[in-house]
Amino acid sequence: MRHRITFFHRNEHGIEPSSLEIRDRSISGPDLVAVREHRVTLALEELPAELQELLHEIHELHIRWSSPQAHDTLGPWTSRLPPGLHTFYTPQTASATDSVRLCTQLRAAFGDLDCLSPAESFTKLPTDRFSHSTAFQYFQPLDALTNLSTYAEQYACNSGDLDCKKWAQELGNAVSLDLSYDAISHAVKITAIWSEQRQQLLIDSYPDHRTEIGILTPDSPPHLESHELGVTGLLTVLGEDTKPSPVLFAFPSRHKDASSTFSSSFLRPLGLHPTLQLRINSGNPPSQDSSCSLHAYLTLPRSIFADKYQLGDELFLSSKNLSALRYISQPVDLEAPDYAMNSWGSSVLLELQPPSIQGESPWTAEIPLHLRYLSPGEGGYSSINVPWPAVFWACNTEEGTKFVNSPFDRANLGYDGLFGPRTLFWHLTPGSEGKSDLNHQIRVPVLDLNKTQWVSTGTTAVVLVGFAYIVFKLASVYWRRGYGSQKPATKSEKKKHLAFVLLFYDPVTKYLTAGQEPQLLPRTPRPQINESLLAIDAGNETAPLSCSPDAYSVHILSKAPLVVYIENFLSLDEREHLFQISEPLFEPSTITNDGDKTQHNALVRDSEVALIPRTDVVRCIEERARSFQGWRDDLWIERLRTQRYGPSQHYTHHFDWGSGARGWGRVSSFMVWVKTHDIEGGGTEFPRLQRNGPDQPWCRWVECPDPDLANPSNDNTKKEDGEPITGVTFKAVPGNAVFWENFRPDGTGRGWEETWHAGLPVRKGTKVGLNVWSWGRLTS
Numbered sequence: 064m065r066h067r068i069t070f071f072h073r074n075e076h077g078i079e080p081s082s083l084e085i086r087d088r089s090i091s092g093p094d095l096v097a098v099r100e101h102r103v104t105l106a107l108e109e110l111p112a113e114l115q116e117l118l119h120e121i122h123e124l125h126i127r128w129s130s131p132q133a134h135d136t137l138g139p140w141t142s143r144l145p146p147g148l149h150t151f152y153t154p155q156t157a158s159a160t161d162s163v164r165l166c167t168q169l170r171a172a173f174g175d176l177d178c179l180s181p182a183e184s185f186t187k188l189p190t191d192r193f194s195h196s197t198a199f200q201y202f203q204p205l206d207a208l209t210n211l212s213t214y215a216e217q218y219a220c221n222s223g224d225l226d227c228k229k230w231a232q233e234l235g236n237a238v239s240l241d242l243s244y245d246a247i248s249h250a251v252k253i254t255a256i257w258s259e260q261r262q263q264l265l266i267d268s269y270p271d272h273r274t275e276i277g278i279l280t281p282d283s284p285p286h287l288e289s290h291e292l293g294v295t296g297l298l299t300v301l302g303e304d305t306k307p308s309p310v311l312f313a314f315p316s317r318h319k320d321a322s323s324t325f326s327s328s329f330l331r332p333l334g335l336h337p338t339l340q341l342r343i344n345s346g347n348p349p350s351q352d353s354s355c356s357l358h359a360y361l362t363l364p365r366s367i368f369a370d371k372y373q374l375g376d377e378l379f380l381s382s383k384n385l386s387a388l389r390y391i392s393q394p395v396d397l398e399a400p401d402y403a404m405n406s407w408g409s410s411v412l413l414e415l416q417p418p419s420i421q422g423e424s425p426w427t428a429e430i431p432l433h434l435r436y437l438s439p440g441e442g443g444y445s446s447i448n449v450p451w452p453a454v455f456w457a458c459n460t461e462e463g464t465k466f467v468n469s470p471f472d473r474a475n476l477g478y479d480g481l482f483g484p485r486t487l488f489w490h491l492t493p494g495s496e497g498k499s500d501l502n503h504q505i506r507v508p509v510l511d512l513n514k515t516q517w518v519s520t521g522t523t524a525v526v527l528v529g530f531a532y533i534v535f536k537l538a539s540v541y542w543r544r545g546y547g548s549q550k551p552a553t554k555s556e557k558k559k560h561l562a563f564v565l566l567f568y569d570p571v572t573k574y575l576t577a578g579q580e581p582q583l584l585p586r587t588p589r590p591q592i593n594e595s596l597l598a599i600d601a602g603n604e605t606a607p608l609s610c611s612p613d614a615y616s617v618h619i620l621s622k623a624p625l626v627v628y629i630e631n632f633l634s635l636d637e638r639e640h641l642f643q644i645s646e647p648l649f650e651p652s653t654i655t656n657d658g659d660k661t662q663h664n665a666l667v668r669d670s671e672v673a674l675i676p677r678t679d680v681v682r683c684i685e686e687r688a689r690s691f692q693g694w695r696d697d698l699w700i701e702r703l704r705t706q707r708y709g710p711s712q713h714y715t716h717h718f719d720w721g722s723g724a725r726g727w728g729r730v731s732s733f734m735v736w737v738k739t740h741d742i743e744g745g746g747t748e749f750p751r752l753q754r755n756g757p758d759q760p761w762c763r764w765v766e767c768p769d770p771d772l773a774n775p776s777n778d779n780t781k782k783e784d785g786e787p788i789t790g791v792t793f794k795a796v797p798g799n800a801v802f803w804e805n806f807r808p809d810g811t812g813r814g815w816e817e818t819w820h821a822g823l824p825v826r827k828g829t830k831v832g833l834n835v836w837s838w839g840r841l842t843s
């Protein structure tokens with residue numbers, strides 16, 4: 064077992080080194096005003112047997128707890144989380160998620176948690192992001208570590224060990240606790256932090272425990288880089304050192320304090336669709352020389368949720384000072400009442416939109432949320448706990464920056480895995496005058512148990528009256544006409560019957576066919592678009608072109624959606640030409656939404672793009688792409704763009720189509736590979752697409768886990784159990800291309816979900832691609 068106890072104080076609270084007294088196995092000195100961290104590292108064998116058994120089922124486990132009491136942070140411990148208990152977990156095997164052991168232990172340690180088993184109560188974390196993250200997440204608001212303190216006293220301390228008991232009791236006052244285990248190191252690290260206060264300096268060590276004591280304060284060693292923190296102070300290893308060793312060092316820090324603040328409140332009246340308002344005291348990014356964006360990370364217990372469809376509308380977002388919904392855990396059932404769900408809730412990452420004119424004045428952003436129906440209760444109201452979000456600037460650091468080997472590194476916080484590995488987080492301090500509880504307690508209207516009798520009697524009465532009315536109407540028709548009677552109905556009777564039938568027929572058929580037959584879009588005239596983005600011939604460009612005959616061959620990968628692989632789409636000369644004309648024009652790429660608006664976000668798309676001039680060679684390529692699509696009416700090739708990716712650059716998963724709601728849109732895409740240099744990675748991945756073709760020839764062009772091209776019966780389209788593998792990654796093969804149609808041909812304006820794709824990060828070398836997009840009428 065190893066202990067590391069670090070005191071971190073402001074410069075003005077320093078103590079004289081000579082005032083420290085180091086004896087055999089202890090250190091003492093004057094009281095210190097400091098933040099204290101106590102880290103205990105245990106080998107697996109040092110834990111109680113039931114914990115060892117549990118950890119054998121686990122590949123990775125990270126528990127993070129943050130206090131709802133507002134507190135300042137200092138030095139290396141600036142990272143923030145929404146208050147409560149966060150658990151991130153990867154099992155050894157998929158079946159281990161059914162085991163209730165983890166939840167049982169969590170309940171034993173932390174108290175009354177709503178945790179049944181990972182399969183039921185945890186949510187899945189994304190695996191398509193760039194940083195490493197665990198597979199599952201669980202969260203529950205938890206105000207204090209009182210239960211853990213008693214648990215530790217019972218299970219970790221021998222009966223006469225007063226120091227251990229004191230430590231266990233002090234856990235109840237900690238402001239943050241981390242527990243990390245992974246099956247590679249086989250070690251458990253427990254780190255507790257106490258906020259800045261007067262601390263007693265009197266520590267004894269155990270004979271077989273290595274105990275290091277650090278008393279540190281901020282400093283700036285020479286050559287301190289912007290992503291580093293510098294510290295100076297005294298280190299002592301109890302039992303080894305007879306006097307403290309002075310140190311001065313710098314280490315990379317993933318988290319920093321942004322020196323600005325925010326507060327969070329719910330707008331009144333709350334209703335069933337409450338709005339969370341964040342008030343931020345400054346719109347200035349913490350660093351002017353790197354690209355930074357402001358985010359709020361929310362962990363919403365299942366009684367409250369965000370609607371991803373509502374947060375997908377750019378105009379709506381902008382009216383709330385939000386830029387984009389960057390992540391929401393899936394699935395979030397928008398309809399289910401709280402009591403019909405087992406999973407803990409959902410996490411949401413939103414990018415906020417600070418005022419365009421930067422300044423020190425406060426501004427607000429509003430997050431629309433929705434409450435679920437809760438179980439009926441006495442008095443007609445229930446109370447729920449919603450933690451304040453964590454709010455931080457995410458800034459890209461310089462290429463090559465690494466955040467490893469830091470003695471105080473903190474990862475696996477839920478949001479860090481959603482950003483690239485070079486991201487530096489600058490945290491805003493939560494809190495507002497006189498308010499120290501970082502939890503919102505909100506009152507939710509529920510069915511009043513004292514009034515349920517009225518509601519059930521009333522509902523029964525309304526249903527019975529309605530039913531009696533329908534029976535009466537049907538019976539009166541029967542009495543008047545008689546069953547099978549030959550007497551023809553009069554004109555006015557016919558009209559009445561018809562009205563009666565129509566009254567019920569329409570809503571009933573609509574209800575029964577909901578979700579089955581999507582509406583066809585009407586044929587609308589072409590909307591106003593920016594024609595300069597289309598490759599439209601004008602004036603002297605219309606002279607007939609002499610293009611060399613097509614030399615490509617095609618291979619169909621899928622018919623629905625239509626996905627065609629094209630070999631030799633570009634000749635060597637064309638590739639060289641495209642590269643030559645692009646090179647001087649490359650600039651950082653933007654993300655385009657439906658051709659209307661552009662924005663830059665290196666987290667989503669990190670590459671350089673060039674809108675290339677329409678030289679004769681380019682116009683021949685445009686014409687080739689156009690004729691490939693059968694000369695459909697109302698279809699234009701968009702101005703061609705090349706894009707270049709260097710190491711770690713990428714384009715996150717996306718659809719090329721924004722919306723087809725108006726009957727017009729980006730109907731098809733070609734991804735053409737122009738040039739690669741010494742490339743590793745950088746494939747174009749379609750995670751929802753399935754390859755139906757055989758390995759030969761496909762494994763030449765797409766990634767196959769186990770290609771054996773000499774063996775025609777080798778099949779990389781199925782798993783060992785015969786289940787088809789979903790996901791196709793095209794390798795970047797210069798000269799070749801993949802073409803796909805973005806919309807379903809059924810006239811409903813719906814896009815193909817299977818066309819969701821990404822330019823995976825280039826691990827080494829460079830890749831130059833060419834986008835050929837076609838814009839036009841969805842069905843012609």
Ligand SMILES: O=C(O)CCC(=O)C(=O)O
Nearest residue numbers: 714746747821822832834
């Ligand atoms: O570079 C790639 O592999 C994909 C690029 C892409 O999807 C795009 O530019 O829309």
Ligand SMILES: [Fe+2]
Nearest residue numbers: 717718719820
């Ligand atoms: Fe794309």
